[in-house]
Amino acid sequence: MKKIIFVFMGLLVFTGFSSLAQAEPDIYELTIKDHKFTPDEIRIPAGEKIKLVVHNQDATPEEFESDDFRREKIIPGNSSATIFVGPLKAGEYKFFGEFNLATANGVLIAE
Amino acid sequence: MFPTATIVFREIIEVALVIGIVMAATRGLPGRIHLVLAGLGVGIFGSAVIAFFTDAISQAIDGMGQEIFNAVVMFIAVGFLSWTVIWMKTHGRQLAQNLKAVGADVLTGDKSVYVLVGVVALATFREGAEIVLFTYGMLASGAYGWPDVLMGGLMGGLGGAAVGLALYMGLLRAAQKHLFTVTSWMLIVLTAGMAAQGANFLIAAGVLPTLHPQVWDTSAILSGGSFLGETMKVLVGYTPRPTGMELVFYSAVLLSVGTIYKFIGGSKKPQAPVAAE
Structure with a gap:
């Protein structure tokens, strides 16, 4: 038990340090309108954690999802959501709006 | 009709697979x-309540309410499933041997079975x-x-139920x-996968670091979004690009619950009178 607590404390301290060490992540913005993403392609630096702010301008909720960089978040109608992404290796990562798979598609490129 | 069927199916296989194994x-x-x-029943009612409060949940905790909520769930x-596995091991033999008589006692005497509801x-x-x-x-x-x-919901629901069955x-x-053993x-293994998913939600919330952004990449072999990929995600916690932190959580649960399960006074040995409470 002691060991577990010890590891957990270590983890907390580590978490604290890593968030101190990192500068506030850069913000990238996306808009959903008529169940489409604008822009539908975002370029971010590889190896850096970023903040993705998604504005849903439709009246209906959308689920922002990516199997590639593994995020899922419901964004209610006419509201915005912040999603932490990365750090990611260089490459192309697809994302989509799960509630509108036919139209809501985009790609995030880490380079 | 078809988008509804597809999405309901996609969401429901997770529930169906869990119920399939639990049953x-x-x-x-x-x-x-x-x-x-x-x-x-509780789950469906809860779903409606959660859906209704999505706005509030989303805005809570600096906009990270959903991630934290998902991680907590x-x-x-993980706790409930671990408990179920260990409980089944300690009661497995009684259940297998004398289903009706002992079973009824077990049910009335032990509230642990309600963990299944959870x-x-x-x-x-x-x-x-x-x-x-x-x-x-x-x-x-x-x-x-x-x-x-x-119609779409019905088709997706039946499809999902068929997978579970x-x-x-x-x-x-x-x-x-x-x-029992299998x-x-x-x-x-499924529980370990859930712990890793929970860790991923905490990473998404900015609470936990990744430790390593991507320990390996098997997305070319099995994509996480494919039917098989989603099924394996539920069953064994498959993810094509795991972070270091997820692997830590996965191994921790696999090792700890696996060890307890393996060595706990199980069904084979007769129980000592003192230990039988």
Whole structure:
């Protein structure tokens, strides 16, 4: 038990340090309108954690999802959501709006 | 009709697979169907409540409410599932030997079985809320009418249920002799996967670091979004690009629950009078 607590404390301290060490992540913005993403392609630096702010301008909720960089978040109608992404290796990562798979598609490129 | 069927199916296979294994694992436990149905009922009701409060949940905790909520649901499910596995091991033999007589005693005397309700309800919450929100969006936007949505939902629901049933029947047939052992280990692996998913939600919330952004990449072999990928995600916690932190959580649960399961005073040895409470 002691060991577990010890590891957990270590983890907390580590978490604290890593968030101190990192500068506030850069913000990238996306808009959903008529169940489409604008822009539908975002370029971010590889190896850096970023903040993705998604504005849903439709009246209906959308689920922002990516199997590639593994995020899922419901964004209610006419509201915005912040999603932490990365750090990611260089490459192309697809994302989509799960509630509108036919139209809501985009790609995030880490380079 | 078809988008509804697809999405309902996609969301429901997770619940269906969990129920499929749980049903196989608890074979011989009287009243388990009622417990699972109660769990589904609580889960569906909870889904509607969660869907209704999505706005509030989203805005909570600096906009990270959803991630934290999902992580908490995951970790409670991890606790419940671990408990189920260990409980089944300590009661497995009684159940297998003398189903009716002992079973009834076990049920009335031990409240632990209600954990099953929790397991099923928790598996239903998240995905259920998504189905509610999606359906609401479809209807509110006027893209699809009630008949389309209902038909699509029914098709997706039946498809998902069929997958769960196939797993259940397959397990009963393939693992007849060692059903308890096989299903218990399946539940342990599934639980480890849930812990990793919980860790991923905490990473998404900015609470935990990744430790390593991507330990390996098997997305070219099996994509996480494919049917098989999603199925494996539920069953063994498959993810094509795991972070270091997820692997830590995965191994921690696999090792700890696996060890307890392996060495706990199980069904083989006769119980000492003192230990029998």
